[in-house]
Structures are given as C-alpha cells and as structure tokens.
Amino acid sequence: MNDSASPSPSHGLRLLAIALIAWLEFLQNGLLNFASSQIMGGVGAGPEEFSQAAMAYALCAVMALFNHQWCVERFGSRRHLQASILLFGLGALLAGTASSPAGFIAGRAVQGLGGAAFFTAARLEVAQISPAKRGLGLVVFGQALLLGSALGPLLGGWLLQSHGWRALCLGILPLLPPAWWAASLLPLRPPARRPAHYPTGVFLCLLAAAFLLQWLIQQTPYRLFAHPQSLWLIAAAALGSFLAFRATHRRQASDRRRWRLLRRPSYRIGLLGYSCCYLLVSANSYILPMLTMQALGYDLPNSGLLLSVSYFAGLVFSLLYARLLLGKRPPSLRQTLVAACGLLAAYGWLMSGLEGNAERWRVAAILLLNGGFMSLFIMAVAQGTFRRIAPAAFGHAYQTKNIVRQVSVSAGVALASVFMQARNALHYTRLAERFSWNSPQFVDTLHVLRQQLPDLSDTQRLGVLAGELAKQSALLSCLEFFRLECWIALALAMSLLAWRAAD
Structure with missing residues (x-):
C-alpha cells in the first residue's frame, strides 16, 4: 500500500x-x-x-x-x-x-x-x-x-x-x-525519512496528565461537597504530571522546535474560545434530547427532527458568513463573536421561557438561534486562532486545538449530566412535597383524573401523577440550564466588548 x-x-x-x-x-x-x-x-x-x-x-x-x-x-x-x-x-x-x-x-x-x-x-x-x-x-x-x-x-x-x-x-x-x-x-503524504521521536517518559507523563485531568472533570461534581480533599489531590497530581511532561518534552522530544512556533497570544486565546464553544455545544446537545423527549413529551422522530434544526441552520449561517467575508466590508472578529454571543443569549432566554405544552414550531424557531451561534462563533474563533500560524507549525497547532476540543466535549457532557441529576433531584423533592393526601391540590388533581380516566384504578392514576411529576422536574431543570446559558453568553459578550485587541 x-x-x-x-x-x-x-x-x-x-x-x-x-x-x-x-x-x-x-x-x-x-x-x-x-x-x-x-x-x-x-x-x-x-x-x-x-x-x-x-x-x-x-x-x-x-x-x-x-x-x-x-x-x-x-x-x-x-x-x-x-x-x-x-x-x-x-x-x-x-x-x-x-x-x-x-x-x-x-x-x-x-x-x-x-x-x-x-x-x-x-x-x-x-x-x-x-x-x-x-x-x-x-x-x-x-x-x-x-x-x-x-x-x-x-x-x-x-x-x-x-x-x-x-x-x-x-x-x-x-x-x-x-x-x-x-x-x-x-493524495496523502508517505512516511518521513526522519520521523519525530518521543521518549517513553514523555508519553507516560502526558498519559497521566490527560487521565487525571479527565478524571478530575468527571468526578468534580460528584465529590465537590462530600470529598473535596480528593479533588485537590487529583488536581495536584494532574498539574505535576503536566509539568513533568513539559520538562521532559522540551529536553528530549525531537520535534520540540515546532511547538515553539505556537507561543502566540492570539493562538492561546483562540484555544480558550474553542474550549468555551465546544463545552457549551456538547452540554447543549446532551440537554436538548431530555427537553424534547422527557420534558415536552415529543416522540423520537419529531425530537430528532427538532434537534437537527440547529445544525441545518448552522449550514445556512456559515454560508452567509462566508459570503460576508468575501464582501467589500467584512465584519471584524469582535463583531462576529459578539453577534454570536447575542444569538446564544437570545436562545437561552427564549428556551428558558418554554412551557410543558410548547408547540414544535416554536421550539424549532428558537433552535435556529443556536445554530447561528455555533457557526458564527466557531468560524470567527478559527479565523483568529490560525491566521498567524506558520505553515510549518499548522499541523501541531491543529493537533493541540483538537486535544482542547476533546477535553471540552468530555467536560461538557460530564457537567451537563451532573447538573441535570442534581437539579432533577431538587425539583422532584420539592414537587413531591405536594404529592400527599394532605394537599388540596393533590386531591383535586386526583379527582379530575377519576373523571378523565374512569377505567383506571387509583393506583394507576397515582402512576400517571408520578410520571407527570418526573416530567415537570425534568422541564424545570432544563429551563434552569438554558437560563444559565443565557447568563454565560452575556458574560462572554461583555468580555469581548471590553477586549479591544479582538480585532
């Protein structure tokens, strides 16, 4: 071959x-x-x-x-x-x-x-x-x-x-x-005559640092209050492994000169932007199916169709942005990033106002804003991150960027899963306090169900109410996530407006 x-x-x-x-x-x-x-x-x-x-x-x-x-x-x-x-x-x-x-x-x-x-x-x-x-x-x-x-x-x-x-x-x-x-x-490239050499110690240090960082991200929400001292130990071990990796790589790796070309503020700030974007997108992708299927009760095909709206909208936004870049007065990076944060803030605010009987067209219309945020933000960040990278360092720059992407995606899924678990437990407990024969609202609701579902026993009607309880707690948790996303978007926008070097 x-x-x-x-x-x-x-x-x-x-x-x-x-x-x-x-x-x-x-x-x-x-x-x-x-x-x-x-x-x-x-x-x-x-x-x-x-x-x-x-x-x-x-x-x-x-x-x-x-x-x-x-x-x-x-x-x-x-x-x-x-x-x-x-x-x-x-x-x-x-x-x-x-x-x-x-x-x-x-x-x-x-x-x-x-x-x-x-x-x-x-x-x-x-x-x-x-x-x-x-x-x-x-x-x-x-x-x-x-x-x-x-x-x-x-x-x-x-x-x-x-x-x-x-x-x-x-x-x-x-x-x-x-x-x-x-x-x-x-037409890909053949093997190099002198391939890069990584000593075993370099690889083992990186493996330890990556594992400990991922373990820290995954365990922080679970141990933050119960065992915080273990988190500090994991963080210290991860930092020590990373510092050992850097020291060993600088001394022994044969390609260390290529990495020196990446020491640019614009590149490092770009990696931070990538991290924020991928963390938000992955967390959002984890939460949205719960919203559509568990909280709003849509079936599988309709939920899948709704969730794809964001990405299809992203296709359109990316083409429009590419068109603007080819025009006579292309938008600056800061303008594009602030506009993307504005779309995310509007998306989070509108999603946080949904009710349990929200119609599909309304959800689909709001998801268009999320697609706009994803496309505009990631394209603008890519422009700013790689526009001053030397061709000799581009491969290493993209490797590092994708490492940041993988860590951020993993962190987004871990944090979103724990957020939903914690908020669901809280809302379910609060709502369950009214799930009692001593509550007039509970008795009235059960009476209505007896009229609407006469063929069911009281035990089956209680099962219907328990299902509604889980649905409401999931809805409240999702709405809280979108409210938090709105505040994050506003904070990002304010930071960009205060950062005049973005252009």
Whole structure:
C-alpha cells in the first residue's frame, strides 16, 4: 500500500473525500448524544457511567491526537488514516454489542483511538489545497462537520424507533467503506525519512496528565461537597504530571522546535474560545434530547427532527458568513463573536421561557438561534486562532486545538449530566412535597383524573401523577440550564466588548 502511488484525483473528488472523512466522528457523536437516556437504559448505566464513557473516548482521543504527527511520519498518513477507520469500526462494534457499562465504555475508548484522526486529517488535507481553491475546501470541510452533526439526531430518532439503541453504534459501519475509499483517494503524504521521536517518559507523563485531568472533570461534581480533599489531590497530581511532561518534552522530544512556533497570544486565546464553544455545544446537545423527549413529551422522530434544526441552520449561517467575508466590508472578529454571543443569549432566554405544552414550531424557531451561534462563533474563533500560524507549525497547532476540543466535549457532557441529576433531584423533592393526601391540590388533581380516566384504578392514576411529576422536574431543570446559558453568553459578550485587541 504505497501512499504516493496513486495519481492525484480531481478537485471535486478530493473535496468529496475530505467530506467523507470529516463527518464520521461528528455523525457518531451526534447519534449517541441524542440517545443518551436510551443507551444508559440499554446497558444498565447511570449518568456517572455515561460520562465515564465520554471521558474514556476523550482520553484515548487525546493520546491519539498527541501521536498523530508521529504516526503520520512513521507509517504514512494514508496507512494511519485507514488504521484509524478500522479502530473506529471495531469500537462501534464493541459498543453496539455491549451488555454492560464496562463494555460500552471499552467500545467508546477504542472509537476514540480511531475517530480522533478524522477531523485533523481532513483539515490538514484542506491546508494542502492550492490557495486559490482553499476557500472552497474550507467551506466543504465545515459543511461536512455540520451535516454530520445534523444527521446525528435526525437518523438517531429513526434508528431508535426502528431498531433500538444498538443501531446507533452499528449503523455507522456501512459508512466506513466509503471512508476507506476516500482515504485511498486522497493524495496523502508517505512516511518521513526522519520521523519525530518521543521518549517513553514523555508519553507516560502526558498519559497521566490527560487521565487525571479527565478524571478530575468527571468526578468534580460528584465529590465537590462530600470529598473535596480528593479533588485537590487529583488536581495536584494532574498539574505535576503536566509539568513533568513539559520538562521532559522540551529536553528530549525531537520535534520540540515546532511547538515553539505556537507561543502566540492570539493562538492561546483562540484555544480558550474553542474550549468555551465546544463545552457549551456538547452540554447543549446532551440537554436538548431530555427537553424534547422527557420534558415536552415529543416522540423520537419529531425530537430528532427538532434537534437537527440547529445544525441545518448552522449550514445556512456559515454560508452567509462566508459570503460576508468575501464582501467589500467584512465584519471584524469582535463583531462576529459578539453577534454570536447575542444569538446564544437570545436562545437561552427564549428556551428558558418554554412551557410543558410548547408547540414544535416554536421550539424549532428558537433552535435556529443556536445554530447561528455555533457557526458564527466557531468560524470567527478559527479565523483568529490560525491566521498567524506558520505553515510549518499548522499541523501541531491543529493537533493541540483538537486535544482542547476533546477535553471540552468530555467536560461538557460530564457537567451537563451532573447538573441535570442534581437539579432533577431538587425539583422532584420539592414537587413531591405536594404529592400527599394532605394537599388540596393533590386531591383535586386526583379527582379530575377519576373523571378523565374512569377505567383506571387509583393506583394507576397515582402512576400517571408520578410520571407527570418526573416530567415537570425534568422541564424545570432544563429551563434552569438554558437560563444559565443565557447568563454565560452575556458574560462572554461583555468580555469581548471590553477586549479591544479582538480585532
């Protein structure tokens, strides 16, 4: 399998190949985030174990991303990408056939080892396109990511209803042969004559730092009040491992000079912006299915259709923004970022005002704002982060950016799951205080149910009321999350307005 043997494909085929590689990870994660509750029920997992699966995926992805350049230089990027596709498929098979939380976590870990390569490989391939045609390549790359995210919930609703939760993992397998073909089509680079060298100590220090950081993120909400001293120990160990990694890498790694080119304030601030965006987007993707299915009572296909609205709207917003950038007076980065935060604030405020009988068209209209935030914010951050990065350091810059993405996505899922768990418990307890024969409201409600449901016994009617109790507590928790998201958006907007260097 010679990486340089095949002739260069046409520009159109090259763009198609980039899209087929780029969208896989986003499609799979969109499917799983949409059906988190069903997956937890299928494997007998709780919210903590589901967040551990996200942590395992992110940890393995961080390891794979750190070694991305090493693998490319040693094996050739085509072999590396095709091996990643095989690992991704193996992980999907393990997760889709799991019968326990441990099996599902192991499958997601294997998927993380493979899936981490797709985003980086596709973006680096765009960077190899000639400058005259690179703009179209960036548009195709971004649209593929949004399309994968949009089809996740859309297909997820249909797959869940027709074939159950296992199809969400196994359903990705038919898409891997086209990705394999795309990998063989791209004019990727052969192995380097002198590949980068990472001593064992460097890798072990990074592995320890990444694991401890992910464990800290995942455990903080659970141990913050009960065992805070253990969190301080984990944080200290993570910091010590990271400092040891930096010291060892600076002294011994053969590619350390490439990383020095990334010491720019704009790049570091850009990584912070990426982290904020991905954390909010992943938390939002975890909460929205709970809102539509548990709190509002929509069925699976309608919930999937609603959740895909944001990403389809993102496709439109990204094209409009690209059009503005080509105009005579393109918006500045600060203007774009503030506008994106305004869309997020409006989205959070409107979502926090929903009621249990909210109509689907209203929810869909509000979700358009979320799509606008995602597209505008991430595109503007990407502009500011990479516009001054030297070509020699671009690969390392994108590796680091994707490491930040994986950590942020994992943190978003972990924090959102614990937020919902804590708020649900609080609201359920408060609402249950009225669930008593001593409450006139409870007695009146039960009397109404006797009239509306005469064929049911009082025990069955109590079950109906208990279901409504769980629905109301889920709704209140979701509304609190969106209210918090609104305040976060306003804080981001105020910070950007105060930061004059954003332009």
